[in-house]
Amino acid sequence: MKRKAKAMGTTQSSDIASRHGEVPSAGPPASLSQESFFPVPLEILEEILLNLPPDQVVCVCRLVCRQWKEVADSESLWRERCRREKYRLRIASKTPEDWRLFYFLCKKRRNLLKNPRAEHKMKNWQVLENGGDKWKIEGVMVPHPNEKVQKNFVTSYGMCKKSQLIDLASEGYNPSFMDHFQPDIKISDWYAPRWDCGSEYEIHVELLNQRKKPIQTFEPETIIFEQWNDQKWNQMTHVFQNYGPGVRYIRFTHGGKDTQFWAGWFGIRVTDSCVEICPAVDT
Known part of the structure; x- marks a missing residue:
C-alpha cells in the first residue's frame, strides 16, 4: 500500500539532538534550490530509507537533496518504523506530535539512574x-x-x-x-x-x-x-x-x-x- 510522504516540522527533535544527544543531529537543511539527485517514486525511496539505520537516515540521507529530506522528515516514515519495530502506542488517541522523536525515545529507552550497581562506589548518589x-x-x-x-x-x-x-x-x-x-x-x-x-x-x-x-x-x-x-x-x-x-x-x-x-x-x-x-x- 502506498503511503504519501508528508513533510513535518522537525525543530523540536533537532533541538533535542543538539542539546541532549537523544535524536541524531540532522545538520543544516538541504537548499530549496537544490535539484534531486535521485528522482525515484516516493514509496520506493521511503522503503529504501526504512531499511537503513535510523541514524544514517537523519544524519546523512536527509542531506542528499530536497526529495530525500522531505521523505526523511515525513511522519509516514517514522510511523512505519514504529510499526515495524513494534513500538505500539499505549493509548491510541494519544498520538505523538513528532513520530521521529517518539521513535528515538522508544529505541533509546534506558535506565536514567547513574551508577545503580555500586560499580563506581557512591558516585552520582x-x-x-x-x-x-x-x-x-x-x-x-x-x-x-x-x-x-x-x-x-x-x-x-x-x-x-x-x-x-x-x-x-x-x-x-x-x-x-x-x-x-x-x-x-x-x-x-x-x-x-x-x-x-x-x-x-x-x-x-x-x-x-x-x-x-x-x-x-x-x-x-x-x-x-x-x-x-x-x-x-x-x-x-x-x-x-x-x-x-x-x-x-x-x-x-x-x-x-x-x-x-x-x-x-x-x-x-x-x-x-x-x-x-x-x-x-x-x-
Whole structure:
C-alpha cells in the first residue's frame, strides 16, 4: 500500500539532538534550490530509507537533496518504523506530535539512574542519611538474578538513605512530550537482607514539577525482615501512569538499616535500581 510522504516540522527533535544527544543531529537543511539527485517514486525511496539505520537516515540521507529530506522528515516514515519495530502506542488517541522523536525515545529507552550497581562506589548518589558505620560497597552475598550485578550498597545499624534527582529535559524528554504524551514511568529496585540479622528497607519516589514540588509519590510501607531469613534478592516495582502535565524531575530515594543495632554492615542491601521512561507498550 502506498503511503504519501508528508513533510513535518522537525525543530523540536533537532533541538533535542543538539542539546541532549537523544535524536541524531540532522545538520543544516538541504537548499530549496537544490535539484534531486535521485528522482525515484516516493514509496520506493521511503522503503529504501526504512531499511537503513535510523541514524544514517537523519544524519546523512536527509542531506542528499530536497526529495530525500522531505521523505526523511515525513511522519509516514517514522510511523512505519514504529510499526515495524513494534513500538505500539499505549493509548491510541494519544498520538505523538513528532513520530521521529517518539521513535528515538522508544529505541533509546534506558535506565536514567547513574551508577545503580555500586560499580563506581557512591558516585552520582546524594547521601541523605549516613547512620551507624555509614554506607558501604560490598560484593553480592548471594547471586543476583541479573548475573551482571556483582556489587551492592549496604546499610549499617543507623538509618542510611541516598537519593538521585533526574532532570528529564537534560535526558532528552522535553516538556511538551511529557505533558502531551505522559509516558509510563517505570520504577524498579532490588533489595536483600543478611540471613543472620534483621533489617528494614524503604523506598520513596516522587514525580516533581518545575519548582521541584511533588505531583505524584510512590512510598510503600517499610519492609521488615526477621533474623534468620533466606537472604534472597527481592524486587520492588511501580509504574506511574496518568500523572497529568507538569512533570519535569524524578527524585528516587531508598535505604534502610539493620534492626539489631550490630556494629558494622548488617543492614539491608540495595542494587540495580532503575527509572525508565516507557513511551511504547512493553512487548
